[in-house]
Amino acid sequence: MITKKTLSLKSIYRFSGQHLLWLVPWMLLVTTIYHFTHWKLITLPWLPLSLIGTAVAFYVGFKNNQSYERLYEARKIWGAMVNHSRKLATTIKNYQADGAQNDSGQALRKQIIYRHIAYLYQLREQLLKPTPWEHVSLNWVFGSYNEIRRNNFFDAIKEELDEVANHHYLSDDEKKQLDAAANKATQLMDRQTQSVQALYQEKSINMMQQIEIQGILNGIYDEQGKAERIKNYPFPRQYASFSFAFVCIFVFLLPFGIVGEFSKLGEAYVWLSVPIGVVIGWIYVVMEMIGDYSENPFEGLHNDIPMLAICRIVEIDLLQMIGDPNVPKPIQPKDGVLF
Template sequence: MITTKYVNYKQVLNLSGFHLIMISLWCTLIAVLFHYFNWQWMVIPWVPVALIGTAEAFLVGFKNNQAYDRLWEARKIWGGVVNSSRSLGSMVYAFETSNQELGKFDLEDRRKKIIYRHIAWMYTFREQLLVPSEWEHIKVEEDQLKNTDQKRNRLIKAGFPDYGRTSIFLNKYLSAEEVELQPHYKNFATYLIAQQAKDVNELKNMNAISEFNQIQLQDCLNEFYTLQGQAERIKKFPLPRQFASTAFVFNIIFIMLLPLGLVNEFAKLGDYGIWASIPFCITIGWIYIIMELVGDYSENPFEGLMFDIPMLSICRSIETDLLQMAGETELPDPIMSKNGVLV
């Protein structure tokens, strides 16, 4: 997530620098051919170019609108994780036991076990969402750079050492037996919630909590299943490629035709008009490219890039809240933004 008030020039160049260079070379090449070689046969009327640009603007606008919906839904999902996590923590520590035989320390250990496992679930859930899909930007160049965490940091130009530390969190908050089970489950986050339900049911059978308390806790766990499923739906079902690909192809066609129509119009102003067409052509093409790239990167909100949901920061915030509820005094440092980016 970008945390600065405005997107700075470094972030813009990081996003579209290569495209800007290619557009500049193409527009300059057309102007040179038109002026020095008198290749007037290659120019086209401005009207069809304008029509294509108008159609492309509508298509890119539709794509960006859908991409924003996916991004905002993802943020609401993680907002739900925050709220439900706090509810879980407050309920676990608010319920009083009616079992006089259950020792105070035993009950406290069981409470901490539920809280710790939930923290482990959050980091596991985040790690599973960061696994690249074949249509995402991280996946595109996976063969060139195997380490996806390095690829993310290279794309956002910031170093976040916590990217690949999920295993450390699991060893900290789970028992050794549960950690060893992780490789045996394709969806370890789902397993952790199931274990939470078993522990809650065990507390009910021990008369540590009432049946009503069990129902409330189980409803909270069911909410985590719902939120996890909603996030996985966004992760595993991309913006339909017929829309995404069509917008990209039409954008390329428009930019290729743009200088062919623009240079002829500016040539009516004289020789200087031919050269004046270059910056205008670059600006128009660059605007269309930026609109395309913003939507293209926003449609996948769980890649861990600068436009995405700051899942690591959210996890750390919830972790701190729950540890304080558990009476812990040694709290982890919050995740701070680096170079205007929060992950």
């Protein structure tokens, strides 16, 4: 998640500057051909080109709106995770059945809270696994570029990730039992239900308290399922693919229309079609890219939901609730990006 109020020119160039490597030569090529040949055949009337540009802008705008909905829903899911986590911790810590001792089931209660912290980090790890339609999985040059960017982001928070790996919230036996699980986060939630049932059987909590705590766990299950739906169900590819194709068509035709318009102003003005065409083409490309990167909020790039920071916030809250002295520091943004 980008935390700066405004993007620097350096950040903008990192995000979209590589497209200037083909926009400038393409605009320059068409302009040069027209300047030396004066072929009217290669010019296009501005009216049909403007109609195409308007249609593409509407289509890209629709796609971007839907992409933002996926991004915002992902943020709401993790916001709900924070709320459910706090409710789980406070109920596990304080709920007691009538007649139960004050220290009844304390070890099991702490184990539930520790396991929940491990669950959040495990869910984050699962959501970051690349899928075939995400940018880091592309087989061409931009896939390699995004994979490098993702690795650079992870390198920037290597110290924080090592700190997470060194926390032992699960026993060695529990870790071994999870090794064979296809969905480790789900299995951890199943253990939570077993532990809550054990608290009830020990008469540390009563039935109504067990039902309420299980309702919180079920809410966490629901949010996990919503996050997995966004991760595993791609933005409809026909919308994404045709949006990209329409932008490419418009940018391809753009210099043929611009060069004809500037030629009407005089021979010297033809060269203005190069910078003007690059700016217009770059705007359309960036509009397409914004929606394209927003549709995958769990791929480990700059526009992601800051799951690591959210997990750390919950970890701090829960450890302080139970009086654990080993409270880590909050995650801080790196170069204007919060992870």
